[in-house]
Amino acid sequence: xxxLFVGLVVFFLTMLVMWARSRLQALSTFKRMSIPGPKxxxxxxxxxxxxxxxxxxxxxxxxxxxxxxxxxxxxxxxxPTMVVGDPEMLKEILIKNFSNFRNRPAxxxxxxEPGASSLTTLRGERWKRxxxxxxxxxxxxxxxxxxxxxxxxxxxxxxxxxxxTEEKNSFDIYxxxxxxxxxxIAQAAFALKVDSQTNPDDALLTVCRALFKSFFGPMxxxxxxxxxxxxxxxxxxxxxxxxxxxxxxxxxxMKEVLSxxxxxxxxxxxDMIQLMMDATDDIQVDLAKARxxxxxxxxDGPGAPEGTxxxxxxxxxxxxxxxxxxxxxxxxxxxxxxxxxxxxxxxLAFTTYLLxxxxxxxxxxxxxxxxxxxxxxxxxxxxxxxxxxYLDAIIKESLRLFPPITGFVMRECGEECRVNGIVIPAGMxxxxxxxxxxxxxxxxxxxxxxxxxxxxxxxxxxxQPMTFMAFGEGPRNCIGLSFALMEIxxxxxxxxxxxxxxxxxxxxxxxxESPFVTMNPKNGVIxxxxxxxxx
Ligand code: HEM
Numbered sequence: 001x002x003x004l005f006v007g008l009v010v011f012f013l014t015m016l017v018m019w020a021r022s023r024l025q026a027l028s029t030f031k032r033m034s035i036p037g038p039k040x041x042x043x044x045x046x047x048x049x050x051x052x053x054x055x056x057x058x059x060x061x062x063x064x065x066x067x068x069x070x071x072x073x074x075x076x077x078x079x080p081t082m083v084v085g086d087p088e089m090l091k092e093i094l095i096k097n098f099s100n101f102r103n104r105p106a107x108x109x110x111x112x113e114p115g116a117s118s119l120t121t122l123r124g125e126r127w128k129r130x131x132x133x134x135x136x137x138x139x140x141x142x143x144x145x146x147x148x149x150x151x152x153x154x155x156x157x158x159x160x161x162x163x164x165t166e167e168k169n170s171f172d173i174y175x176x177x178x179x180x181x182x183x184x185i186a187q188a189a190f191a192l193k194v195d196s197q198t199n200p201d202d203a204l205l206t207v208c209r210a211l212f213k214s215f216f217g218p219m220x221x222x223x224x225x226x227x228x229x230x231x232x233x234x235x236x237x238x239x240x241x242x243x244x245x246x247x248x249x250x251x252x253x254m255k256e257v258l259s260x261x262x263x264x265x266x267x268x269x270x271d272m273i274q275l276m277m278d279a280t281d282d283i284q285v286d287l288a289k290a291r292x293x294x295x296x297x298x299x300d301g302p303g304a305p306e307g308t309x310x311x312x313x314x315x316x317x318x319x320x321x322x323x324x325x326x327x328x329x330x331x332x333x334x335x336x337x338x339x340x341x342x343x344x345x346x347x348l349a350f351t352t353y354l355l356x357x358x359x360x361x362x363x364x365x366x367x368x369x370x371x372x373x374x375x376x377x378x379x380x381x382x383x384x385x386x387x388x389x390y391l392d393a394i395i396k397e398s399l400r401l402f403p404p405i406t407g408f409v410m411r412e413c414g415e416e417c418r419v420n421g422i423v424i425p426a427g428m429x430x431x432x433x434x435x436x437x438x439x440x441x442x443x444x445x446x447x448x449x450x451x452x453x454x455x456x457x458x459x460x461x462x463x464q465p466m467t468f469m470a471f472g473e474g475p476r477n478c479i480g481l482s483f484a485l486m487e488i489x490x491x492x493x494x495x496x497x498x499x500x501x502x503x504x505x506x507x508x509x510x511x512x513e514s515p516f517v518t519m520n521p522k523n524g525v526i527x528x529x530x531x532x533x534x535x
Contacts, residue, residue, distance in 0.1 A: 029080040030072030033423070037072035037083075038063050045074025054513040057406040057435035064436040070422070079105070081429040085437050087466040089420045093411060093430055094466070094474035097419065101411040102127065102476060105429040117331035119479065120339070120408075131479070133322045134332060137275040138482055145270040149187045150487050153180055154494045156197050161499060165529045170504040172524035173352055177345040177491075179205055184487055185340040189333045191257050191269045207250065208341055250337065254330050272336060276329050279322055336480065342518050344484045346404035347395070348491060349525045353510055354398050354450050355496070356503045356527050361452060362496065365390055366532075369493050388489060393455035395488050399470035400438045401450060402510075408517040409434055409472045434469045435519075443467040500530040 196202035409432035471478035
């Protein structure tokens, strides 16, 4: 008995020493590389400092100012993360040497479905295939087909604004933007007609709001302390993280739409799910044909039946070509819903806030919109894209000052390589400090001033490449960029044509917070509206 006890104690002590040594080894990574950075704590690296006030971009910015544009830190437990804010080096990592930096490091515990098959988390060749299939969904032609949904949602939005203006002096416009962007993306991504704008208690809206709130739970903290758990209990964690009850609600909806469309091929829609289904259908037809021919007794190769050869050719094509599995299709519709709802609502809210604070810019924009729109109340796709460069400049300047996503432009180094004289080891996480780049006075003179002129076409050449990162950069940038910009343009043009946005009386400053990768207005955006006379 005593021997057993001693044996157990020795075993646990050995494990403890090994655990401590591997932590110390990880925590000294940047010392070995001679890269500066904040001092990490033994248990949580720099996680506490990064996340204590839910303002991780400010912690990164503090380190950026203290240590320069390239430094090492541990914002997620003991995983070494190299922060790179040097434009030349960023060009190498995000564009020139992309094939070696094509994956994003895993954030959080291992994912089950639907997260595991989505573009945001996929890796390697599988990511490339899925991205290739999905990219054509966002061409101008396809976006134009989806723009009617945006115009109609913006129409409902302005009608609701009118009602609010009649009923209240001031109100929070952020919640209304959330409902608007959810209506738009739910319809565009998976043909779901939700009416969260007119029904603030809409179940989908409630689910989506809740989905963003729960990243740093006890499970996450335990994994940061013992990352080994992720590897040991991968299957268990995957099962636990597979589609929570909230996610199930959305997935069930999607499966219904899918099965309805599969049963009735005539029920085609102008939406992303249809475009992805079409891409998948083509390959399913090929596969079905090949399977049928396997049963045909024929010989056209050295001893191989024709059908078998055809099946094997199709399987080879499947591995390299354009198709999505049903899981991938659902996962990506789901990720569009998440990626397209809160980000776009935040961008709209931040721009509205800035316009309320800068009446002279708002008036100039109003005049430009009236001139571009003639007397029509609705903004068409063409109007929004081509005739309003000043609106575009305002949106980009707002995205610079308040990037809706600050902690997601990340890459992982595939094989050890040298970039601008620095040897980056395999597996190193690279973090692009979006907020710091956007507020660096060397790249953006007077960086905290709202000055849309910076983004006017005549000033484009003055912008240093790789310093505007609101949508990331390179082949793995935001796939929904054009969709989001179109939605923002249409909504703002239709709103500003009808209303003058004013700040409420008293102090008017935004408080920001980050539940995970997005940056949100913590207490919403309160505004007063004045209806304009329409000609
Ligand atoms: C203002 C709104 C939006 C902002 C600021 C934004 C920002 C971003 C950023 C910063 C990234 C990471 C890019 C990188 O790593 O280089 C990203 C990725 C992504 N975004 Fe967006 N996004 C917005 C809207 C949308 C919309 C509307 C959709 C879908 C309809 C979308 C879908 C995605 C997807 C799927 C990815 C992952 C792409 C990949 O890994 O291949 N986003 N977004």
